Amino acid sequence: MAHWLMKSEPDVFGIDHLAARPNRTEPWDGVRNYQARNMMRDEMKVGDSVLFYHSNTAEPGIVGIAEVAREGYPDHTAFDPDAKYHDPKSDPEHPRWFMVDLRYVRHLKRTITLTELKALAEQHPDGPLAGFPLVRRGNRLSVMPVTDAQWELILGLE
DNA sequence: GCCAACGTTGGC
DNA sequence: GCCAACGTTGGC
Numbered sequence: 001m002a003h004w005l006m007k008s009e010p011d012v013f014g015i016d017h018l019a020a021r022p023n024r025t026e027p028w029d030g031v032r033n034y035q036a037r038n039m040m041r042d043e044m045k046v047g048d049s050v051l052f053y054h055s056n057t058a059e060p061g062i063v064g065i066a067e068v069a070r071e072g073y074p075d076h077t078a079f080d081p082d083a084k085y086h087d088p089k090s091d092p093e094h095p096r097w098f099m100v101d102l103r104y105v106r107h108l109k110r111t112i113t114l115t116e117l118k119a120l121a122e123q124h125p126d127g128p129l130a131g132f133p134l135v136r137r138g139n140r141l142s143v144m145p146v147t148d149a150q151w152e153l154i155l156g157l158e
Numbered sequence: 159g160c161c162a163a164c165g166t167t168g169g170c
Numbered sequence: 171g172c173c174a175a176c177g178t179t180g181g182c
Contacts, residue, residue, distance in 0.1 A: 033177080034177090035177095055167080055168055056169080060169070060170095138169095139167095139175090140168070142167085
């Protein structure tokens with residue numbers, strides 16, 4: 001099973017929102033970035049585990065774990081003219097945007113902050129976090145792969 | 159196909 | 171709220 005990291009703004013949809021959804025499951029709609037789309041459409045499989053990351057908040061970091069509950073399928077919110085992430089170039093015949101469903105697994109015991117992950121990456125330039133997109137400056141990718149070594153390292157910090 | 163302008167992300 | 175970094179758009 002592969003691992004992933006997905007970002008979300010806690011004020012918009014945080015891990016507590018996910019945990020409170022029916023079946024603790026939610027479609028990950030609204031992603032409008034091709035790299036992220038390709039991963040959701042082509043690579044993410046049911047049962048893959050996901051680090052749930054809070055961005056745009058006082059203490060950005062990894063706050064919990066989720067899993068992929070449904071593989072990539074068209075993001076129908078792109079078809080809806082009234083939806084926030086409407087895209088007139090996407091239609092049901094030729095959907096441009098895809099999403100997966102995420103299911104809540106658990107909160108971490110504490111937040112693994114971006115600050116400490118960046119510090120670790122800097123202290124160990126040849127370690128597992130080398131090349132991890134999250135700690136790269138200016139990174140904006142909201143869905144990214146996580147290697148086994150990265151997964152173990154990060155959860156070992158918990 | 160280049161690239162300036164623009165909009166968005168996201169840390170701080 | 172600021173602004174650097176980045177992706178996308180569209181004129182040419």
